[in-house]
Amino acid sequence: MPTSVTSTTVNSDAEAYEEEHVHAIYDQIASHFSSTRYKPWPIIAKFLDSLPSGSIGLDSGTGNGKYLPLPLDRPNSICTIGLDRSRNLLKFARQAGGKKRDVIWGDVLDLGWRTGIFDYAISIATIHHLASSSRRRQAVETLIRSVSPSHGRILIYVWAVEQDGLSKRSIPPEENSTGIGRDVFVPWILNQSPENEERSHNPSVFNRYYHMFVEGELENLVQDAVANLGMVVGSAKSSVERRGVEILQNGWERSNWYIELKRWQV
């Protein structure tokens, strides 16, 4: 059953817009949403698996905390702290995988911890909920500032305009390509009677705001964020600068754009 995506325009203050079309919705659908989010995506699982024991990290926009227990074959070898705006989702994250997890109620734009304290940070399906390009850039800046200047690693996933054939969603046709993605509503259908297998006659529809990224847009966002922090994008070897961010991988998977970054200083 395809759910259709509709175009929208952010016509008010971006923060107020997110409050209405993102935060308020996740607090209401938290329980149903959480029950559908349990399978980790392979590239993210691989990233977490590659981290050395003793690492501490941030999951910025943790939702129900499905990445907090990873890696499963080395439990307790690393510690991921989950942050989210939805308090109701955090109730699930706090006990993700049946163990006590470390969670914070906070905003992905803020830096409420010791600067550079984390060895890694992940931001999965989160930045696309921010309703202006400057707020999306600021979220990337916060991730960069949160991780170690010498070795901090970052993985970011956002939803792509370019959807694969398996996707359940149909996207309205593109108007023009400008390198800037599309502002859309993605419906979440909350059945009023979950015990009933049949479709309820009056399901509630919650239209969540997404900014869908076009090819190249996530990398540009990273470039802007790094420049804004007075650093360079590139490898330590090829630069005369003292501090920078290297792009380790940058690609598309299952209707999402992702990018992996590593900080360095000399």
Next chain:
Amino acid sequence: MRLIAHHILACHAKGCTSNNFPLKFSDVESQNAEAEFSPDFLKGFYPKIEWNVLITTAKEKFIKFGEVSLPEEQPNLEDLDEETLKKIHHVLLEIDVITGKMSCPNCGHIYPIMSGIPNMLLAEHEIA
């Protein structure tokens, strides 16, 4: 909220950029929550530990720590014995703060903890 999070969190109110760590506890109710001992994790995290913060936190009244306490001087990583590691494990990973307040030593901003979740959200005018 386990105390490892307290060892990470810092005040981020507008203009508050120094002396904003560690946040000071008050009105805390905590419970013990047993966690699996992972020396590999603790040794990796060890360089990030602020020793005075850890020993001050370990003396908080809400911690039922028993007779033993941590050495005043931070041992070198190579010299860490299992007994000390287990004490660090207990303080950072086995004390779960359920309710309480954390206040900034610099600006006094209060971050509440409710149902085990610290609230680090700020009002718009408080954001740096």
